Amino acid sequence: MSITPEGVEAPVAPKWIGEAHVTAAARKLRRAERGKRLCRRAARRLDEAGALAHATELQLRSDRYDTVAYFGGETAPLSSRVHARCWVGKKP
Amino acid sequence: MKRLADWWFEPAPARRLGMIRLLTVLFVGVYLAVQGPEFVGLGTKESTFRPVGPGHLLPGKIPAALWYAVLASLAASGTAFAVGWRGRVTGPIFAALLLLVTTYRSCFGMIFHADNLLMFHVIVLACCRSSEAYAVGVGRGPERSDEAYGWPIKLLSAVTLAAYFVAGVAKLKVSGLGWIGNDTLMHHIAFDNLRKAELGVTWSPFTGIAFAAPALFVPLAVLTLVLEVGAPLVLLNRKLGQVWAVAAWAFHLGIALVMWITFMYPLLGFAYLSFFDVEKLDRRSG
Numbered sequence: 122m123s124i125t126p127e128g129v130e131a132p133v134a135p136k137w138i139g140e141a142h143v144t145a146a147a148r149k150l151r152r153a154e155r156g157k158r159l160c161r162r163a164a165r166r167l168d169e170a171g172a173l174a175h176a177t178e179l180q181l182r183s184d185r186y187d188t189v190a191y192f193g194g195e196t197a198p199l200s201s202r203v204h205a206r207c208w209v210g211k212k213p
Numbered sequence: 214m215k216r217l218a219d220w221w222f223e224p225a226p227a228r229r230l231g232m233i234r235l236l237t238v239l240f241v242g243v244y245l246a247v248q249g250p251e252f253v254g255l256g257t258k259e260s261t262f263r264p265v266g267p268g269h270l271l272p273g274k275i276p277a278a279l280w281y282a283v284l285a286s287l288a289a290s291g292t293a294f295a296v297g298w299r300g301r302v303t304g305p306i307f308a309a310l311l312l313l314v315t316t317y318r319s320c321f322g323m324i325f326h327a328d329n330l331l332m333f334h335v336i337v338l339a340c341c342r343s344s345e346a347y348a349v350g351v352g353r354g355p356e357r358s359d360e361a362y363g364w365p366i367k368l369l370s371a372v373t374l375a376a377y378f379v380a381g382v383a384k385l386k387v388s389g390l391g392w393i394g395n396d397t398l399m400h401h402i403a404f405d406n407l408r409k410a411e412l413g414v415t416w417s418p419f420t421g422i423a424f425a426a427p428a429l430f431v432p433l434a435v436l437t438l439v440l441e442v443g444a445p446l447v448l449l450n451r452k453l454g455q456v457w458a459v460a461a462w463a464f465h466l467g468i469a470l471v472m473w474i475t476f477m478y479p480l481l482g483f484a485y486l487s488f489f490d491v492e493k494l495d496r497r498s499g
Contacts, residue, residue: 132413139259141251143412145323149260152322184411188403189396191410192421 123167123176123209131173137163156181160207168210181205225363227354228492231297231346233369234338236491238295240483241311241335245287252314256280260321267312268320275317287314294339297348304339311335327476330484333372341365353495369487370454374444377461381441398434399427405472417473433467440464451488458485
């Protein structure tokens with residue numbers, strides 16, 4: 122998840138962690154739950170590409186949802202746990 | 214026993230088998246070309262190598278230069294096999310290289326199950342007389358039918374039906390009859406779409422609409438199981454096989470709409486060629 126200084130969150134696409142497919146990305150994230158290194162690598166790629174220009178922070182995070190209710194509009198996670206965080210570019 | 218043999222070795226036109234070969238290999242070409250950057254990128258992929266299936270025969274990651282040579286050889290042998298040039302040699306080479314390339318892609322954490330059916334079809338086509346029509350040197354090939362062209366077509370259909378049967382059995386093994394009775398299918402669709410949404414990739418815009426009518430998921434789950442577990446039975450009757458093929462195609466269309474999962478081989482109809490008189494696509498065949 123990328124986060125701006127204002128706290129706006131946006132998902133980080135699989136390609137930024139070196140995967141083309143969402144299933145492969147999900148598996149990689151699960152295997153790297155305390156993945157500071159994976160977080161930094163994705164942040165470096167985003168920074169070099171100038172993508173998600175307003176993001177200053179990345180978080181590797183587990184979010185729990187009510188899957189069916191999600192599509193009824195309840196998109197907020199039931200719980201959240203941050204495994205790793207890192208900065209995109211220089212630490213503000 | 215004789216009746217079984219007569220049924221299995223029922224003659225079929227050379228042109229039908231030749232057309233299936235031509236179209237299947239053309240599909241492989243487009244399929245690989247569309248995903249070209251991903252396949253080329255495997256030469257320098259950083260992820261951990263986790264061998265699956267025939268990948269266990271590999272000593273480890275393939276050096277980049279060798280990988281690019283494999284891809285070039287695959288393209289060359291595929292082109293040769295598509296046009297039926299020395300099919301008995303180029304076919305098996307193409308099948309072996311395709312097995313290597315598709316397996317290797319699955320050795321980095323994600324298994325591409327959708328490649329399996331295509332791979333089995335290519336192996337069957339490579340190991341039979343599929344290059345005796347629509348091929349260099351013979352043109353459209355002979356009009357005659359022969360058992361040598363019939364059994365491979367039946368085998369292609371049997372492999373297709375077996376793949377669906379295995380998928381159905383897997384559902385029953387994991388969820389039992391709960392697959393039908395509870396919300397398993399609905400939750401499965403929701404989970405898949407939610408993961409896409411939260412990982413920032415395209416997900417189905419129809420999910421919310423489908424969830425507005427949850428009662429629909431029970432008959433859909435029943436139909437899915439009937440289609441999959443009952444698949445082997447339709448091999449006995451060609452017309453029934455054609456009805457099944459259309460239903461299976463509609464099933465994949467439904468998956469594409471509500472899950473945004475596009476298994477191109479069945480979705481574009483190539484997986485079901487053996488069920489139809491595809492030689493009639495060549496109108497000159499009359």
